[in-house]
Amino acid sequence: MTTDLAYPEPPAPAFLFDLDGTLIDSVYQHVIAWRSALAGLGIDLSVWRIHRRIGMSGGLFVTALLRETGxxxxxxxxxxxxxxxxxAYxxxxxxxxxxxGAVELLAxxxxxxxxxxxxxxxxxxTARSALGMLGLPEDTLMVTRDRVRRAKPDPDLFLAGASTLGIDPRYAMVVGDSVWDLLAARRAGSLGVGLLSGGYGREELERAGAFRVYADPADMLSRLDELGVRTPL
Incomplete structure (x- = not known):
């Protein structure tokens, strides 16, 4: 005798997007802006060292800088x-x-x-200036550093983003371009999706917790079915 088991309907997918290097091509503008700001204090730091910290909050960036330089x-x-x-940014x-593909993906x-x-x-x-270039209205749901106690790699931003959407963070997928995004996603209990568009390598993103890695938003858009987003019938 067999019994048909009734399982609850799985929750619909939801996404939390990082901004710089994920939706807008701004990583290197941030790198140059940090280099200019540091030079103003007489600090000469290699560009590659700055790039490796993009995605952290400014406060954590400075903490890492002080640790590395003494x-x-x-x-x-x-x-x-x-x-x-x-x-400078x-x-x-x-x-x-x-x-x-960023504009098309969100649409x-x-x-x-x-x-x-x-x-x-x-x-x-600085972040809200991106809304216009993405063709998004001013009331687009956006959580910025101003609204949380700690930024990445702490999970606060993604926890707040999930709360804004009214969902459990376990049912959200975090899309980001840096290891800091993916570490924060793991700490929030969310699945991580990596994009190569911020300059980190595939293996780095996978080691930090990405279960899928795409080249950029356009690549992700063409493979939404892999993330559980189905074409409406």
Missing amino acids: LKLDQDQIDDLQRAHAA LEQIDSVRPLP ELTARGVPWAIATSGYAA
């Missing part, structure tokens, strides 16, 4: 450094573009009724 900065200098970075904002998810939000380590002053 330098000491007081709180006023740290605050000045972060303000200088923001100003905004000077380059006209050169920032959406990554291939497709919206059209299919798939919930999504943006969760970024950037502050609102």
